[in-house]
Amino acid sequence: MIKRIDGGVCAAKGFLASGVHCGVRKKRTKKDIAMIYSECRATAAAVYTTNLVKGAPLLVTKKHIADGYAQAVICNSGNANTCNADGVEVAEKMSAMAAEALGIRADDVVVASTGVIGQPLPLAPIAEGIPMLVKALSREGGTDAAEGIMTTDVVKKEIAVEFTLGGKTCRMGGIAKGSGMIHPNMATMLVFMTTDAAISAEMLRKALTTDIKKTFNMISIDGDTSTNDMVTVLANGMAGNAEITEEGEDFDTFMKALNTLNVYLCRAIAGDGEGATKLLECKVTGAKDEACAKTVAKSVICSSLLKAAMFGADANWGRVLCAIGYSGADLDVNTVDVSFRSAKGDILVCQNGAGVPFSEEKAKEILLEKEIEILVSLGNGTGEATAFGCDLTYDYVKINGDYRT
Amino acid sequence: MIKRIDGGVCAAKGFLASGVHCGVRKKRTKKDIAMIYSECRATAAAVYTTNLVKGAPLLVTKKHIADGYAQAVICNSGNANTCNADGVEVAEKMSAMAAEALGIRADDVVVASTGVIGQPLPLAPIAEGIPMLVKALSREGGTDAAEGIMTTDVVKKEIAVEFTLGGKTCRMGGIAKGSGMIHPNMATMLVFMTTDAAISAEMLRKALTTDIKKTFNMISIDGDTSTNDMVTVLANGMAGNAEITEEGEDFDTFMKALNTLNVYLCRAIAGDGEGATKLLECKVTGAKDEACAKTVAKSVICSSLLKAAMFGADANWGRVLCAIGYSGADLDVNTVDVSFRSAKGDILVCQNGAGVPFSEEKAKEILLEKEIEILVSLGNGTGEATAFGCDLTYDYVKINGDYRT
Numbered sequence: 001m002i003k004r005i006d007g008g009v010c011a012a013k014g015f016l017a018s019g020v021h022c023g024v025r026k027k028r029t030k031k032d033i034a035m036i037y038s039e040c041r042a043t044a045a046a047v048y049t050t051n052l053v054k055g056a057p058l059l060v061t062k063k064h065i066a067d068g069y070a071q072a073v074i075c076n077s078g079n080a081n082t083c084n085a086d087g088v089e090v091a092e093k094m095s096a097m098a099a100e101a102l103g104i105r106a107d108d109v110v111v112a113s114t115g116v117i118g119q120p121l122p123l124a125p126i127a128e129g130i131p132m133l134v135k136a137l138s139r140e141g142g143t144d145a146a147e148g149i150m151t152t153d154v155v156k157k158e159i160a161v162e163f164t165l166g167g168k169t170c171r172m173g174g175i176a177k178g179s180g181m182i183h184p185n186m187a188t189m190l191v192f193m194t195t196d197a198a199i200s201a202e203m204l205r206k207a208l209t210t211d212i213k214k215t216f217n218m219i220s221i222d223g224d225t226s227t228n229d230m231v232t233v234l235a236n237g238m239a240g241n242a243e244i245t246e247e248g249e250d251f252d253t254f255m256k257a258l259n260t261l262n263v264y265l266c267r268a269i270a271g272d273g274e275g276a277t278k279l280l281e282c283k284v285t286g287a288k289d290e291a292c293a294k295t296v297a298k299s300v301i302c303s304s305l306l307k308a309a310m311f312g313a314d315a316n317w318g319r320v321l322c323a324i325g326y327s328g329a330d331l332d333v334n335t336v337d338v339s340f341r342s343a344k345g346d347i348l349v350c351q352n353g354a355g356v357p358f359s360e361e362k363a364k365e366i367l368l369e370k371e372i373e374i375l376v377s378l379g380n381g382t383g384e385a386t387a388f389g390c391d392l393t394y395d396y397v398k399i400n401g402d403y404r405t
Numbered sequence: 406m407i408k409r410i411d412g413g414v415c416a417a418k419g420f421l422a423s424g425v426h427c428g429v430r431k432k433r434t435k436k437d438i439a440m441i442y443s444e445c446r447a448t449a450a451a452v453y454t455t456n457l458v459k460g461a462p463l464l465v466t467k468k469h470i471a472d473g474y475a476q477a478v479i480c481n482s483g484n485a486n487t488c489n490a491d492g493v494e495v496a497e498k499m500s501a502m503a504a505e506a507l508g509i510r511a512d513d514v515v516v517a518s519t520g521v522i523g524q525p526l527p528l529a530p531i532a533e534g535i536p537m538l539v540k541a542l543s544r545e546g547g548t549d550a551a552e553g554i555m556t557t558d559v560v561k562k563e564i565a566v567e568f569t570l571g572g573k574t575c576r577m578g579g580i581a582k583g584s585g586m587i588h589p590n591m592a593t594m595l596v597f598m599t600t601d602a603a604i605s606a607e608m609l610r611k612a613l614t615t616d617i618k619k620t621f622n623m624i625s626i627d628g629d630t631s632t633n634d635m636v637t638v639l640a641n642g643m644a645g646n647a648e649i650t651e652e653g654e655d656f657d658t659f660m661k662a663l664n665t666l667n668v669y670l671c672r673a674i675a676g677d678g679e680g681a682t683k684l685l686e687c688k689v690t691g692a693k694d695e696a697c698a699k700t701v702a703k704s705v706i707c708s709s710l711l712k713a714a715m716f717g718a719d720a721n722w723g724r725v726l727c728a729i730g731y732s733g734a735d736l737d738v739n740t741v742d743v744s745f746r747s748a749k750g751d752i753l754v755c756q757n758g759a760g761v762p763f764s765e766e767k768a769k770e771i772l773l774e775k776e777i778e779i780l781v782s783l784g785n786g787t788g789e790a791t792a793f794g795c796d797l798t799y800d801y802v803k804i805n806g807d808y809r810t
Contacts, residue, residue, distance in 0.1 A: 053730030053738050053758070083726055085759045117723025118760035227727050304709070305805050312806030318522025321488055322632050325458030333458050353458070354490045355523035394799045400710050401717030 002260045003162045008142030011160030011173040012196035013238035014039040018136035019148030022129025024121070025078035033126065034148030035133040036073040036192055037102060042236035044070035044110065045205040047212055048229065055080050055228035056087025057111045060095055064107045068201025070234055071105070073192050074098040074130070075112040075149050077177070081121040082113070082227045090121050097127060101134045110232050114151055114177060114190055117227060146175040149190055152399055153177050157268040163257045165241035165250045170197040174233075174261045178219075178269030191216065191231040191265055197254060198237030199244040207255055208233055215262035218294065219270050219388045220302045233258075270388035271371070275395030278310055280388070282374045287383030292329045297387035299327030300374060307392035310372060315340060315363035317349040320374060335379030342369035407665045408567045413547030416565030416578040417601035418643035419444040423541035424553030427534025429526070430483035438531065439553030440538040441478040441597055442507060447641035449475035449515065450610040452617055453634065460485050460633035461492025462516045465500055469512045473606025475639055476510070478597050479503040479535070480517040480554050482582070486526040487518070487632045495526050502532060506539045515637050519582060519595055520556055522632060551580040554595055557804055558582050562673040568662045570646035570655045575602040579638075579666045583624075583674030596621065596636040596670060602659060603642030604649040612660055613638055620667035623699065624675050624793040625707045638663075675793035676776070680800030683715055684793070687779040692788030697734045702792035704732030705779060712797035715777060720745060720768035722754040725779060740784030747774035 010017050019034040044065045048058050064070065074094060081087050091111050099106040113121060136144070146156040160173035174193035199207070208231065216231060237243065244250045271279030282300040287293035300306060303323040309316040317338050325333060338350040344366045349358050366372075415422050424439040449470045453463050469475065479499060486492050500516040518526060541549070551561045565578035579598035604612070613636065621636060642648065649655045676684030687705040692698035705711060708728040714721040722743050730738060743755040749771045754763050771777075 051727065051730040052736065053726050080723075083723060083755070083759050116721075117727060118755065227723075227730060304801075308802050308805030311802060314806065316521075318485075318488060318632075321458050322456065322522065325456040325632060331457065350488070350523065354488050392802055392805075394802050396709075397713050397716060397797055397799050397802060400713030400797075401719065 001163065002257050005160050005162045005171065007160045007173055008158035009036055009145060009173045009175050009192060009194050010139045010142040012171040012194045012236070014196060014236050015194045016137040016139060017141035017145040018133045018138065019141065019144030019146070020129055020132045020136060022132065023125030024076050031144060031148040032078045033076045033129040033133060034145035035098065035137065036145055036194060037137055038071050038194070038234055038236040040236050040238065041069050041071050041108060042234035043068055043199060043201040043204050044232065044234050045201065045208045046110070046230055046232040047209060049227060051227045053083065053227045055082040055113060056084065057081055057091040057113045058228060058230055059088055060091040061110050061112065061230065064095065064109060069108060070110050071108040072098060072102055073110040073112070073232065075190065076126060077149050077151050078115040079119060079121045080113050080115045080117045080228050083118040084120045086120065090123060093123055094126050097130050101130050112190055112228070112230055114149065114228055142173065142175065149175065149177040151177060152274050153272055155268065155272045157265055157272070159261055159264045161257050161260050163253055165197055165239070165253060168239050168241035170195060170239040170241055172197065172257045172261055174265055176265040176269055178272060189229050189269060193233040193261060195233065195235045196237065196239040197235055197244070198239065198241050199235045199254060203244050203246070203251060204233060204235050207251070207258055211255065211258050211262055215259065215266045218298065218386060219266050220298060266388045270390050273390035274399045275393040276390030277393055278391040279371045280310055280374065280390055282376060282387045284376045284378065285384050286378040286380055288330055288381040289383040290385060292331065293383040293385035295329040296324055296327050296331070296376060296378065297385045299323045300376065301387040301389035304392055307389065310367065311391035311393050313364055313367035315349055315360065315367060317355070320376065321350060321353065324376065331378050331380055337377040337379065339375040340366050341373040341375055342366045342371060344369055406568065407662050410565050410567045410576065412565045412578055413563035414441055414550055414578045414580045414597060414599050415544050415547040417576040417599045419601060419641050420599045421542040421544060422546035422550040423538045423543065424546065424549030425534055425537045425541060427537065428530030429481050436549060436553040437483045438481045438534040438538060439550040440503065440542065441550055441599060442542055443476050443599070443639055443641040445641050445643065446474050446476050446513060447639040448473055448604060448606040448609050449637065449639050450606065450613045451515070451635055451637040452614060454632060456632045458488065458632045460487040460518060461489065462486055462496040462518045463633060463635055464493055465496040466515050466517065466635065469500065469514060474513060475515050476513040477503060477507055478515040478517070478637065480595065481531060482554050482556050483520040484524060484526045485518050485520045485522045485633050488523040489525050491525060495528060498528055499531050502535050506535050517595055517633070517635055519554065519633055547578065547580065554580065554582040556582060557679050558677055560673065560677045562670055562677070564666055564669045566662050566665050568658055570602055570644070570658060573644050573646040575600060575644040575646060577602065577662050577666055579670055581670040581674055583677060594634050594674060598638040598666060600638065600640045601642065601644040602640055602649070603644065603646050604640045604659060608649050608651070608656060609638060609640050612656070612663055616660065616663050616667055620664065620671045623703065623791060624671050625703060671793045675795050678795035679804045680798040681795030682798055683796045684776045685715055685779060685795055687781060687792045689781045689783065690789050691783040691785055693735055693786040694788040695790060697736065698788040698790035700734040701729055701732050701736070701781060701783065702790045704728045705781065706792040706794035709797055712794065715772065716796035716798050718769055718772035720754055720765065720772060722760070725781065726755060726758065729781065736783050736785055742782040742784065744780040745771050746778040746780055747771045747776060749774055
């Protein structure tokens with residue numbers, strides 16, 4: 001039983017957080033740095049972008065949590081600290097300053113940056129911000145931290161859940177930032193999760209790497225895999241449950257809680273894609289296998305043409321067929337069915353690879369909703385997958401036509 | 406010596422063409438059907454989309470030119486005749502009607518359709534249009550044919566060249582339509598070429614399949630590989646040169662002429678991408694090999710983020726690095742240089758994988774031009790490639806938000 005609760009990244013026992021404006025961004029009204037702190041050392045796991053160009057903070061974080069432990073997260077927005085000659089040095093300094101201010105080990109800090117690529121990240125505002133962050137740390141600071149990591153995000157993304165392991169109440173919370181340059185592969189945008197469940201570093205890593213394949217790696221806003229994607233989870237064990245050290249009932253419950261968090265954050269990230277007006281979910285069933293289902297779902301969700309059609313609430317299912325056809329997946333186009341579904345109902349538009357008569361009026365009504373499901377049945381097996389995305393709008397172009405200025 | 410001449414698809418001896426409005430499209434001012442006719446049978450070659458969903462006309466054309474010969478082309482716009490239960494039957498009828506009206510063999514007709522997917526193509530307007538097309542056939546009809554195959558294209562695309570084979574003057578011309586759903590693989594949008602050079606069917610096929618790998622397969626407007634892409638060439642031998650039946654000097658000259666045509670048409674298609682305001686060319690040098698160069702060039706030209714930045718004339722080179730990094734090509738990001746170039750000059754923005762100081766003012770001046778080159782040097786070998794694309798604009802979204810309505 002996974003129950004939604006309030007509190008975001010501070011819902012789990014022993015976690016404090018904060019977010020402030022330190023000056024990386026010029027705009028004083030926008031928070032640009034965030035901190036998460038656990039009262040004791042936590043087991044930690046992370047997954048990173050597969051882009052060959054990797055943000056300097058990722059390299060530093062990878063080194064820091066190689067031992068499976070961490071105690072704090074420091075993350076700025078407004079500058080990605082990527083493709084800078086002094087990037088690693090700056091990330092190390094940022095991390096060391098946070099460790100010193102918190103009185104923890106230097107290699108127990110997860111460091112992250114998000115924003116523009118290729119502009120040196122100045123340390124002065126960070127040095128000013130860290131004492132402010134430490135002072136502001138509180139059980140109520142989760143929302144501030146969620147704000148501190150936002151770039152072009154419009155909506156804050158946070159969630160928390162409660163679940164039981166061996167009679168002990170555990171909590172798990174997460175914050176995320178997404179928006180543009182989102183097409184994760186192996187890792188994804190910035191997501192920080194906390195839990196008070198006790199779980200070994202090894203099992204935490206296993207849980208995270210297993211779950212992201214069905215969640216964050218199935219999002220695409222624009223097909224661009226960022227250089228700074230990272231998902232991390234800290235587990236401090238303060239719930240007092242018997243530590244999870246192997247697969248079994250407790251691990252399954254933990255996985256369910258993690259998946260609840262991640263699906264929520266995925267939908268939040270996709271629905272708040274740059275310029276997006278709609279959340280799109282492509283649900284593929286009847287595939288030869290899961291890999292095939294994933295390939296098809298991602299191909300559909302990535303189609304610029306389909307994304308633009310969804311923006312226009314146009315039931316242009318030919319574009320769904322087209323994207324299925326070029327996906328590269330092994331399938332028979334003559335057994336493909338396509339429907340659109342939303343809160344207003346569902347409508348079959350294509351059967352056995354050919355169009356069927358349908359009410360354009362009804363289709364329009366369905367597609368004018370804010371959350372649209374594109375249902376694809378391949379009639380070819382039992383493989384299933386869901387991909388998350390958003391529509392392509394004027395605002396995506398506007399936001400990215402002058403992001404730096 | 407390849408010389409540009411006028412006449413498009415009718416520049417070569419013995420070719421006539423026409424284009425009229427027959428009623429597939431409602432708008433009477435837009436031509437919607439085109440014909441090309443050779444006074445004698447011609448050797449023919451074609452390449453087709455790799456999309457598993459293939460337009461019915463492609464299946465019929467493939468059958469018709471399996472013997473290496475064709476004599477006429479019939480192509481309508483406004484309806485792709487794809488994903489329709491009766492598609493093949495309709496394409497066969499369309500082809501048979503054209504053959505009968507021209508008095509040629511039924512299997513010597515290349516048939517093509519372009520437009521919306523999944524709406525039955527009515528034969529009545531086609532039946533009405535064919536006699537009009539035959540009547541209108543002329544040496545001056547190339548431009549009308551170029552217009553007849555346009556969908557959301559803004560600009561007509563036609564070209565012709567003259568060259569010499571064994572002392573005989575030969576000509577080659579082509580027309581194309583592109584615009585949206587353009588991300589060819591193995592074949593591409595619609596391109597029809599004609600030549601009066603004598604060349605065997607086998608060598609014609611070889612010439613075409615070799616050249617498209619460097620030309621049409623290197624274009625991307627929006628990453629969507631259409632269901633109806635096709636490039637065809639008819640060679641009727643009326644120039645009187647000794648038939649090309651093997652590799653050698655004549656074949657090389659023929660290849661040069663073909664490449665001149667194709668590069669021109671590629672640039673025309675990319676620059677007239679849906680909603681485009683700019684032609685983008687990504688020129689990659691110093692790659693480990695050609696395959697690697699192609700992968701990088703295509704990844705850069707496909708990046709929605711970079712395309713939007715180019716629309717805004719923003720020298721956001723971090724997005725170039727990002728697209729290079731996720732391309733999947735084998736390379737060292739620490740030896741990558743990036744420059745932007747246009748008629749206003751060029752500017753180095755990234756060296757050895759990190760930013761270099763540059764004049765934003767100068768960069769803006771360069772990027773405000775209509776034709777932009779993105780120069781990527783990988784410092785890793787001698788492989789080279791060029792990819793063709795366009796910027797991502799409000800109008801792309803507008804055009805595709807309500808294409809069917």
